Amino acid sequence: MKTRVSWTNPYKAGGKYWLKGNLHTHTTNSDGKLTPEEAVSHYLSKGYSFLAVTDHGKLFDPKTLRSKMLLIAGVEADFDHGKHTCVTAVKSEDIKFSRETPQQELIDQNTDKALVVLNHPDWGSEEHFTIDSLKTFKNYHGIEIYNSVIERLEGSPLSTAKWDRLLGSEIRVLGFANQDFHRADDFRDACNVVNVKKKTAAEVFNAVTSGNFYCYFGVKISSVGRKKNTVYVKTANAETIRFIGNYGVLLSKTNGKAASFDFDKTDATKYIRIECLGKGEEISWTQPFFREA
Numbered sequence: 323m324k325t326r327v328s329w330t331n332p333y334k335a336g337g338k339y340w341l342k343g344n345l346h347t348h349t350t351n352s353d354g355k356l357t358p359e360e361a362v363s364h365y366l367s368k369g370y371s372f373l374a375v376t377d378h379g380k381l382f383d384p385k386t387l388r389s390k391m392l393l394i395a396g397v398e399a400d401f402d403h404g405k406h407t408c409v410t411a412v413k414s415e416d417i418k419f420s421r422e423t424p425q426q427e428l429i430d431q432n433t434d435k436a437l438v439v440l441n442h443p444d445w446g447s448e449e450h451f452t453i454d455s456l457k458t459f460k461n462y463h464g465i466e467i468y469n470s471v472i473e474r475l476e477g478s479p480l481s482t483a484k485w486d487r488l489l490g491s492e493i494r495v496l497g498f499a500n501q502d503f504h505r506a507d508d509f510r511d512a513c514n515v516v517n518v519k520k521k522t523a524a525e526v527f528n529a530v531t532s533g534n535f536y537c538y539f540g541v542k543i544s545s546v547g548r549k550k551n552t553v554y555v556k557t558a559n560a561e562t563i564r565f566i567g568n569y570g571v572l573l574s575k576t577n578g579k580a581a582s583f584d585f586d587k588t589d590a591t592k593y594i595r596i597e598c599l600g601k602g603e604e605i606s607w608t609q610p611f612f613r614e615a
């Protein structure tokens with residue numbers, strides 16, 4: 323699965339629909355306050371189209387719940403030998419999990435059929451994942467670059483600095499924005515917005531694992547992609563657009579709803595990613611575009 327992202331343009335596949343979803347959700351199956359049914363209806367009422375239920379140490383099977391929500395199987399592995407990691411898949415049978423499995427083994431067991439995301443790297447009085455540990459583990463698909471529950475906990479919800487350190491080191495991983503939802507007041511409109519041709523759980527999962535999505539927290543992207551060497555974005559409500567390159571270097575900053583940047587303007591960067599800033603704390607993040615495949 324790690325080869326499924328088209329790193330020169332993750333948005334290449336396109337799609338008619340943009341759908342919102344949260345990929346990190348707790349329920350009464352672990353330490354959440356809402357039952358899976360209640361959590362699903364809460365997200366439906368907020369206009370979300372897909373949801374992965376990822377309880378601590380308990381695998382969620384979408385077949386156990388009937389809903390118009392596109393449900394993704396999942397577990398948050400907070401096992402004996404590692405840190406918090408969400409493993410999700412279309413079918414629960416595609417996920418392998420046991421509390422005793424060491425972290426790298428868990429990643430290796432799930433790398434083909436499931437999606438493995440290392441969670442909230444900057445949670446806690448000490449970092450949950452240091453940059454060294456993120457560089458040491460191999461073959462995971464992504465990290466949470468924003469986890470809104472950390473707003474009410476110690477540490478930082480934002481991990482884009484670590485993401486840039488990984489991308490600059492050619493460790494190509496996707497960025498995710500999740501809520502780590504435990505209770506109704508944990509809801510923030512921070513999520514992953516996928517671009518799909520059909521509204522099915524399989525299509526959503528395919529878009530997520532191929533990087534055809536952006537991380538949303540208030541700025542709506544209407545189109546994003548690459549033409550030749552130019553990376554572009556169009557939004558409904560951005561006020562400032564930032565193009566970021568190697569290890570977090572700000573390549574360009576433009577006021578307005580749309581902007582583009584050409585790789586040919588600099589030979590110094592291996593990748594470009596885009597941050598779209600709106601009013602107040604509104605922001606959205608695209609996946610990175612690498613200069614070369």
Ligand SMILES: [Zn+2]
Binds near residue numbers: 346348398406502
């Ligand atoms: Zn969690």
